[in-house]
Amino acid sequence: MSALSYVARYFVTIHSRRVDVPPLDRERWRAAGVRESEIDRAAGFHERWGGLVLPPSLAYDGGPRWLAADLPVGASGADRFDAGQTRSALPYTFDIGPNGEFGLGCGRFAALHESVEGWIESLALTYYATVEARKITVVDDVDLSGFEPVEEVRGVADNWWRTKTTLISVHGGLATYYDQPEATSARVYEGIPTTGMLSPRATRS
Template structure:
């Protein structure tokens, strides 16, 4: 498998996320999904879904990013596989293989959402870009925070977020980021929703951040 030491910085991301991908991401060559098109058509996969798989691979295929601080690191690399589902309910695409054995898969939902599929389908972010933004923000915050606190289970409910604002660039659904006066808070509730188990919730609080730590690398229109 051929390795490129620097991944191309995708468009449609904040400067912070583009820098994160360009600096810490690598690209590996992956077999083009087009070679399987006829085989998948014979299996009844709608042409529109095949086009969606191709578009996903062209944008993200082979991208390897550092392990996430949650979900056992996230996908080992980004690359699609055979769509599953139905034309009426929508199809899910494999986002990429797991790094470790997990009771769920990383998938792209019918509307382009990035999420996990286990006991049920759970959307983590509105888009793949949102997932990448969350990885970039976690890396950014962890290198600049004076203190990092991890909270799990029902104790997550006790985090006071009244004075915080939602971080828009991560496009969070089950997983969200919040920005305060000198802190960033990441709340990961995807596993809890997927398995109806509140003990799976995790929050990371990055405290003691200056202005750059809070906003560095965000586009002007991201707030």
């Protein structure tokens, strides 16, 4: 939690809960041919995040129902693993990539954020911006001239951008996953304070 910004810590504290999930079955993973180093990596994720239930995302049909490590679909010895159960039937899974990326999987892989913390930061910003913004617009194309990236979301295909009074979320995960640039979408949140609340050291005034 200490690596998260104030907004994300507050979001997790207020809006999340934990459910019981079974511990990682190492023998099942070994039987599937998964390398021991990958099992250790999945176990570390599972111990830290397993059972965490977050509010739904506006994109990707809400995101995972809860976070929990599971065997990857198909390949044995794979360098990624499932990050949590989907909320409905989808043509992709939510995976943790070889370097800890959070993204869309099932055959191919499209990283959304560099880490699961980035996914949580993005969710937290969505809820913060939805409450605080004076105007919200959904657009297919957006001019990012004069905006700077919000580094806390650790964006890859998905990212957030800001000025002092505006936030923009850009969701390119489906565009990357399906190789369809037109699938990128964005939301513009106007009339919103964007400084001071994202630092890990920030406190609510």
